[in-house]
Amino acid sequence: MSLIQLSSSPVVLRLNRDLVRTIKRGHPWVYADALRELPKAKPGTPAVLLDNKRGQAVARGYYDPGCPVALRICETEPDVALDDRWAERRLKTARSLRNVFAATGTTNGYRLFNGEGDGLPGLVADVYADTAAVKLDGDGPVGFWDAAEIAEWMTREIGLSRIYERRKERGAGGRNLVGAVPEQPVEFLENGLTFTADVVRGQKTGFFLDQRDNRQQIRGWSRASRVLNVFSYTGGFSIAAGAGGASHVTSVDVAPAAIDAANDHWLRNGFDASQHEGVVADAFEFLADAARDRQKWDLVVLDPPSFAPNRESVPKAMTAYQNVIEAGARVTANRGLLAAASCSSHLDLPMFLECCEEGVSKARRRGTVVTIGGQPCDHPTPLALPEFRYLKFVLLRLD
Template sequence: MDWVNGLSINARLKIKSSDKGIKGGSPLIHSEAVSYVDAGLAEGTIIDVVDEKGKFIGKGYYGKQNKGLGWILTRNADEKINASFFERKIKAALENRQSFFEDPSTTAFRVFNGEGDGIGGLTMDYFDGFYVINWYSEGIYQFKEEVLQSLEKLTDYKGVYEKKRFAEKGSYIDDDDFVAGERAQFPLIVQENGIHFATYLNESAMVGVFLDQREVRKAIRDKYASGKKVLNTFSYTGAFSVAAALGGAEKTTSVDLANRSRSKTQEQFSVNGLDYEAHDIIVEDVFHYFKYAVRKKLSFGLVILDPPSFARSKKHTFSAGKDYPALLEQAIEITEKNGVIVASSNCSTFDMKKFKGFIEKAFRQTGGNYKILEEHTLPEDFKTIKEFREGDYLKVVILKKLS
C-alpha cells in the first residue's frame, strides 16, 4: 500500500470511457473526465485511477485546483507513492539540470517543473543556493515533508522558501514564505546569462524575474536591441528593458500599471550598473499609453509585448485568448518599418499555431507584412512532456515589420 499522513488505503477514481486525455498519457485529472470518485476524500489522498470497467490506468493524488482534481504520478500499479518516490523524482530532476549548476553566468533557473519531472502541481526554482517551492494545490502540499527531506538529503541548500498558490480561484496565500535553512539577505542578486537581477523570495508570488523568459532576454540583448528605441509593455520589473539596455539600446521605455514597477525597474537597472534616469519608466495603463504614443506619433525600433493571460484595469479587461490580436495591432502601429516586435504569451489555452494565427490576423487588419525571425517556447530547464501539451505554455515569436 501507499501512504501519506498515515493513510494507507488507496481511494478510487473512475474515468469516463469517452475520455482520451488521461488514457492517452496526460497526467492531469480533469474534473469533466471523472465519472466517479470516492466521497469525502481528503486533499493529498493517494488514488487509484481506473476506467469504468475497473481496469487500472494510473496512481496519483487527489488535489483540487483550477486545472482539475489531481495528478497521476505513475502508470505502474506496483510503484509506491512514498518518500522514496519523491526522492527519486527530485534527484533525477537535479541531475538533469547539472549543466545549469555548473554555469557561473546563470545562478537562477528551474530545477523541478511539475508534470515534466513527474509530479504535477509542484515546481521548484533555484536562486543562487536558495530554493523556492511552488505548491499548486492543498493536495500536493500534504507531501511537504517528503519534498523537504529530499532537498535536505540531495542538496547543500542555503535556505528554502515556499509559495502556496492554492487559495480560492488559484490565487496566492500570503504568509511567511521562509521554510528551512537560513534566511536570504534581500535583495538577493542572481545572474542570468551574465545579467544581474534583484530578487525577493519572501515577497508574494512573484519574486522579481520570470525565469521562463531567459532565452528571450538573451536574444534581445545579443541580437535585436543595439541602437534601437525600445518599448517594453507590461514591463513588471523591467527585465526585458535591462536586457535591451545592456544590448546597446538607444533608450528604453518601460510601461506597467503597477505602482511598484517604477522602483523595481529602477533597482534592476542599478544592479547592472545602468543609469535608470537615462530611460523612461512609466506607471500607466498600457492601453492608454498606446493611444498616447499614436497621438504623439511616437515610434520604436523594438516593441516587446508580453501581457498577462488576463488583466483588468479601471477601463479595460484583457483576455489573451480573445484580445491579443487587437493588442498586437496597436503595437504594430507604433513600430518602425523594419522594426522588431517580440510577441509573447504565457496563456495555456491556445498553442503556437493559434498564436501565429493571432499575428497573421493583426497584420491583416493593419494591412502590413512581416517576417518571423525566430520562435521560442519554454527553455530546457522548464521540462515538459508531449502527453501534456498545455504544460508547454510559453509562446514567443520575434518578427520584423516589413511594411
C-alpha cells in the first residue's frame, strides 16, 4: 500500500517573511510570493519549509511551483514523516467524523474527505451509497496522493463497490479506480429523501452535498407554501420543500438535463406530479417575467453559481448578487420568505449580507434575518482558513 507518492527527496523551501505563527495556528497554504525562491521540481514533490530568520524547519507538505498556492502544509511538526502511516491516520480520523451518518441510517450521501479541513490537503471524496467520486484539486495533489491506493483503502474500510476519479472538467479525463464506471446516476439518501448523483458528468461530484443542512431548513418552512426554487439544478431544495408539505413547487434552471432530473427526483419520492413544475429558463429572465406578471411565491430560494471566481471579480459579483436578490424579492409574497445562498469563497458573510440588504432595499422591501446557515459537519474547515468556509445561506422574512 502506498497512499502517497514519495518518488523524490524533499525540496527545501524558505519563507521570505514571518508567517510562522499563522502556519502553527493551522493555516495550510503558503503562497508563492511568500517564498524566497521557487526551485524547479515536479508538482507534488514533498517539501520542508524553513522560517525566514534562522532557517529552522517549521512544517512539511508538498510543493507545486506552478500554482499560486506553492506549498500545501500537511504537518506542522517538522519531525513527523509524511508516509503511509501518517496518511492512514488522517484518513481514519476523517472517516470517524462521518460516523454520524452511519448511526442515523437516513443519509448515505456525504463528503468523506474534505481536503484541508481533514488535514488531507487537496483530497476530496464524496460517497453516494455504494459509490464514491474522488477529486484531486490540481497538479500538486495529483502528484502527491495516490488516488488508486486511496480508492483501495476506501473499498476495504467502507465497503464501496465503485469509485470514480473526477478531473476538473465534467466527463473529461476521469478514470475508474474501483468497479465499473457508473454509467447512470447513482441513487442515494439524504435525510430520508431519495436523490441521484451523476458522478461522471454532474456538477461538482454529481450533487451539492454542502447544502444538506440548508435544504433541511427549507423543508421545515415549506408547509402549505407555494415555493420557487431558482438555479434549482436537480431540485435539491425543491424535493425538501415537497417533503415539508409545500402546496406547489416550481423549479427553474437553464439546463434541460437538470430539470429532467428534478422532475425525476420529485416522482422518486412519491410526490404528486401535479404539485411540481420544472421550467427550463434563464433565471434572470424568468424572475423578470414573473415580476412583470405580478406572480408571487410564499418561499423563494436563490442558489446561484459562484459569481466571484477570484478576488478581482468581487465588485462585479456583489452587483450580480444584489441584482438576483432584488429580482427574487420582487416575487416574494408579503411576509414571505426569501432564501439566498452564495458559494463564492472570495465573498465573506458581511459582504453577502450587504448584498442581501441592498438587493432587498432596491426591491422596495424590508427584510428580517430568520437564520444564517453554512456548510454541514462533513465539510469541516481549518479555524485559521476562513476562505474554506465559502458557503453562506441567509433566510429572510420580507415585509
